[in-house]
Amino acid sequence: MTVVATDETGRATPVVSGYGPSFAEQQPPRNERRSPRRLPRGLRIALGAILPLLLLAAWQVATAFVPAYRLPSPASVVLAGVDLAQRGLLGVHVGISVQRVLLGFAIGAAVGLVLGALIGLSRWADVLLSPTISAFRAVPSLAWVPLIVLYIGLQENGKVAIIAIGALFPVFTTVAGALRHVDRHLVEAGRAFGLRGVSLLAQVQLPAVVPAVVSGLRLALAQSWLFLVAAELLGSSMGLGFLLTDSQYNGRLDRLFLTIILLAVFGKATDAVLGVGERALLKRWT
Amino acid sequence: MTSTTALPVSFRGVGRAFGTARVLRDVDLDVAAGEIVAILGPSGCGKSTLLRSVSGLDAPSEGAVSIAGTAVGPVDQRCAVAFQEPRLLPWRSVEANVALGLPHGTAKEPGRRRVAELLELTGLADAARRRPREISGGMAQRASLARALAREPGVLVLDEPFGALDALTRLRMQDLLLDVHAAVPTTVILVTHDVDEALVLADHVVLLGTDGDLPGATVRRVVRVPGARPRDRGAPELVDLRAELLAGLGVPAHHTAPSTAQLSHQETA
Ligand SMILES: Nc1ncnc2c1ncn2[C@@H]1O[C@H](COP(=O)(O)OP(=O)(O)O)[C@@H](O)[C@H]1O
Ligand SMILES: [Mg+2]
Numbered sequence: 001m002t003v004v005a006t007d008e009t010g011r012a013t014p015v016v017s018g019y020g021p022s023f024a025e026q027q028p029p030r031n032e033r034r035s036p037r038r039l040p041r042g043l044r045i046a047l048g049a050i051l052p053l054l055l056l057a058a059w060q061v062a063t064a065f066v067p068a069y070r071l072p073s074p075a076s077v078v079l080a081g082v083d084l085a086q087r088g089l090l091g092v093h094v095g096i097s098v099q100r101v102l103l104g105f106a107i108g109a110a111v112g113l114v115l116g117a118l119i120g121l122s123r124w125a126d127v128l129l130s131p132t133i134s135a136f137r138a139v140p141s142l143a144w145v146p147l148i149v150l151y152i153g154l155q156e157n158g159k160v161a162i163i164a165i166g167a168l169f170p171v172f173t174t175v176a177g178a179l180r181h182v183d184r185h186l187v188e189a190g191r192a193f194g195l196r197g198v199s200l201l202a203q204v205q206l207p208a209v210v211p212a213v214v215s216g217l218r219l220a221l222a223q224s225w226l227f228l229v230a231a232e233l234l235g236s237s238m239g240l241g242f243l244l245t246d247s248q249y250n251g252r253l254d255r256l257f258l259t260i261i262l263l264a265v266f267g268k269a270t271d272a273v274l275g276v277g278e279r280a281l282l283k284r285w286t
Numbered sequence: 287m288t289s290t291t292a293l294p295v296s297f298r299g300v301g302r303a304f305g306t307a308r309v310l311r312d313v314d315l316d317v318a319a320g321e322i323v324a325i326l327g328p329s330g331c332g333k334s335t336l337l338r339s340v341s342g343l344d345a346p347s348e349g350a351v352s353i354a355g356t357a358v359g360p361v362d363q364r365c366a367v368a369f370q371e372p373r374l375l376p377w378r379s380v381e382a383n384v385a386l387g388l389p390h391g392t393a394k395e396p397g398r399r400r401v402a403e404l405l406e407l408t409g410l411a412d413a414a415r416r417r418p419r420e421i422s423g424g425m426a427q428r429a430s431l432a433r434a435l436a437r438e439p440g441v442l443v444l445d446e447p448f449g450a451l452d453a454l455t456r457l458r459m460q461d462l463l464l465d466v467h468a469a470v471p472t473t474v475i476l477v478t479h480d481v482d483e484a485l486v487l488a489d490h491v492v493l494l495g496t497d498g499d500l501p502g503a504t505v506r507r508v509v510r511v512p513g514a515r516p517r518d519r520g521a522p523e524l525v526d527l528r529a530e531l532l533a534g535l536g537v538p539a540h541h542t543a544p545s546t547a548q549l550s551h552q553e554t555a
Binding site: 189203 | 386
């Protein structure tokens with residue numbers, strides 16, 4: 001590897017130069033990240049809402065031409081939701097699904113973090129484990145589902161395990177990759193000032209990968225919702241996935257639409273929470 | 287604050303090859319305790335590599351470097367380093383970056399005071415709370431220098447510490463280094479490719495470069511710089527030396543006779 005020589009390339013005969021001005025000192029501060037033409041927040045929200053509102057209107061209009069058993073009206077979807085809520089079922093379905101997602105996500109992310117850290121930091125673990133893990137990763141994660149169903153069953157544990165697998169790989173991959181690519185120069189600077197082992201990890205390596213970890217977590221959360229639906233579609237008596245299959249069998253298109261919308265809302269909401277955390281971190285971190 | 291003593295450094299037959307590429311060979315050099323030594327040499331000749339062998343960030347392939355008679359360990363904590371690039375931790379404020387240089391076990395309050403003092407000295411007091419990405423390249427380099435100074439090491443190792451600074455700031459930082467050196471005894475080994483800087487700062491200037499057909503750079507000359515610091519940048523005896531060093535670097539000087547009496551004080555550049 002060559003040593004990065006930032007200043008040398010531009011100054012071919014620097015020995016001659018007495019006190020020539022250098023570019024570096026005159027660089028403007030690099031803190032303006034946002035594009036100056038960024039729209040005001042209110043306007044952005046308003047503009048972003050145009051298309052959904054149009055779709056909603058189109059949906060409403062379409063119901064005039066399509067029979068209700070093919071396309072329920074927006075109002076009937078809302079009513080289906082109110083109906084389920086009044087019977088105390090909506091909370092149950094939503095609650096159990098959110099619980100499964102959070103549990104599976106937490107377990108999968110934790111295992112992914114540990115594995116990723118191990119492989120990203122230890123050359124031995126990397127050499128020993130990487131080929132195996134990348135072979136595992138080559139398998140589309142959903143392919144594990146039948147195996148898990150056989151081994152663990154489709155009880156609560158099985159569902160959480162399925163979601164955990166979905167969450168594991170995005171976290172593992174981003175963490176291992178990021179740790180392996182921590183700026184060598186920074187690590188060396190840390191070592192030069194006496195940081196070693198755990199203190200080096202805590203003060204240089206981990207902080208350096210925080211942004212990557214957070215984006216890995218967001219990916220993992222999206223995967224978790226995907227695997228939740230897969231697990232619940234396979235067999236369950238509660239949850240949003242159950243609501244999907246149940247509505248399909250009973251021809252309740254209003255509930256089917258409702259569930260899809262609920263999945264979108266909750267998927268987006270949990271992602272937004274992480275997104276806020278991510279922005280706060282990035283502001284501090286970079 | 288720790289009261290360190292300056293430590294002598296010696297290179298014995300130091301060589302370094304990366305694979306088949308030989309960078310350094312047969313470097314023999316003694317740096318006395320408390321001395322300032324400037325290393326001059328063309329780009330890519332192995333100056334940074336030589337410095338890294340002092341701090342133990344790199345180990346020579348042949349020979350040995352020792353500080354105060356004992357061999358340099360892997361990452362020798364008797365040294366403090368300012369790298370050629372600032373290498374600040376981007377998630378820490380400038381202040382916290384400088385604090386990384388404090389000797390281990392420094393109590394909180396003295397540490398905070400020391401950092402504040404260094405930020406003041408390097409003209410970074412106003413930037414204390416800013417992140418590295420919010421300051422200019424020159425400010426970052428000064429922060430890197432402050433971080434190394436915070437350690438009050440036995441040996442201060444500086445790799446082109448003033449390279450990214452504008453002309454005026456560079457002069458100020460040179461004076462700062464001399465002030466710090468006068469106040470707290472430390473041995474300074476610094477790389478520069480500015481001959482004038484070497485002449486103003488150093489007790490000895492070491493010219494590194496290839497010699498003849500042998501691969502790898504070695505010490506070609508060690509020049510003692512006359513006069514006590516602070517030195518007059520235009521002193522006649524320095525003009526001679528400057529021409530000599532520039533010639534050593536392969537740059538023809540634009541004035542002729544080395545007889546001091548005839549020399550005008552023209553800059554060679
Ligand atoms: N870790 C390394 N591996 C391989 N080659 C290196 C390494 N470090 C430096 N070199 C090579 O050694 C030579 C000298 O580098 P360096 O000491 O940075 O030069 P200088 O600081 O004098 O410009 C360069 O050709 C560089 O490519
Ligand atoms: Mg260098």
